[in-house]
Amino acid sequence: MASKKNKARNAREASPRKFKKKTSVLVTDKVEYIDYKDVDLLQRFMSDRAKIRNRRVAGNTLQQQREIANAVKIAREMALLPSAKRVASTRTGGRRGEGRGERGERGERPYRDDAANEATLADDATAEATTEATTEAATDATTDATTERDTDTTAVEA
Numbered sequence: 001m002a003s004k005k006n007k008a009r010n011a012r013e014a015s016p017r018k019f020k021k022k023t024s025v026l027v028t029d030k031v032e033y034i035d036y037k038d039v040d041l042l043q044r045f046m047s048d049r050a051k052i053r054n055r056r057v058a059g060n061t062l063q064q065q066r067e068i069a070n071a072v073k074i075a076r077e078m079a080l081l082p083s084a085k086r087v088a089s090t091r092t093g094g095r096r097g098e099g100r101g102e103r104g105e106r107g108e109r110p111y112r113d114d115a116a117n118e119a120t121l122a123d124d125a126t127a128e129a130t131t132e133a134t135t136e137a138a139t140d141a142t143t144d145a146t147t148e149r150d151t152d153t154t155a156v157e158a
Helices: 004-014 041-042 064-076 096-100 114-157
Strands: none
Touching: 041 114
């Protein structure tokens, strides 16, 4: 009776899909030694968010991947490479964002009930009226001061 390992291997070999193994950049460029100071080479093995790409994506052998990982870590320590890049993009939602439909565009929480909503709107209206009254009083005071100064100047000239 065949062992489980042999069955799994035979199933993989029997699969109709044949794929070409990805060749490494190190092989195509004929790189013999991976230097931590060669930032351009190391960045080819990093994603846009400064993460080290895995073996499957980069097409490296196990030995090459270890050397690249160690070189990237040393270069990060020497501040030649960033340890992480900040990406300035808006979130598109995805699985986590599905339940956030009730929030507004900027992420405000909706009002809990109508009474709280009316109270908040009343507070906003009061604050706006107070601001307008303060602005008008300041404008009137400035206008009065200017008028008095002009009158004093006219009296001195006469």
